[in-house]
Amino acid sequence: QVQLVESGGGLVQAGGSLRLSCASSGRTFSGYTMGWFRQAPGKEREFVAVISRSGGGTTYADSVRGRFTISRDNGKNTVYLQMNSLKPEDTAVYYCAATSYGYGTGPSRYDYWGQGTQVTVSS
Numbered sequence: 001q002v003q004l005v006e007s008g009g010g011l012v013q014a015g016g017s018l019r020l021s022c023a024s025s026g027r028t029f030s031g032y033t034m035g036w037f038r039q040a041p042g043k044e045r046e047f048v049a050v051i052s053r054s055g056g057g058t059t060y061a062d063s064v065r066g067r068f069t070i071s072r073d074n075g076k077n078t079v080y081l082q083m084n085s086l087k088p089e090d091t092a093v094y095y096c097a098a099t100s101y102g103y104g105t106g107p108s109r110y111d112y113w114g115q116g117t118q119v120t121v122s123s
Helices: none
Strands: 004-007 010-013 018-024 033-039 046-051 058-060 068-073 078-083 092-099 117-122
Touching (some): 033 068, 033 078, 046 068
Antiparallel strands (some): 004 018, 033 046, 033 092, 092 117
């Protein structure tokens, strides 16, 4: 069983930055591909970024590429999402997720989810 706990959300002005963290319990963190997803009110959950087990591979949604950076520290069992140049349309609940089924961007692939952290970007 893997438990994920996100932190770092908050209210920020457009153009600002936030860094989200997701801490994982358990001793097999390095065995999971980790992803970040987000869900805005009235919308479906959407893919944001994914990082491979070693951290050597990353993929981003078109809407965040060049502004967001996903990284991980397997020694600390933590994955991060650095968000720069934030826009009002980035407002959502952000979730981290873990999958043992390999590298992918689809939410259904992911076994474990955190409770989410709210990010609100004001204009």
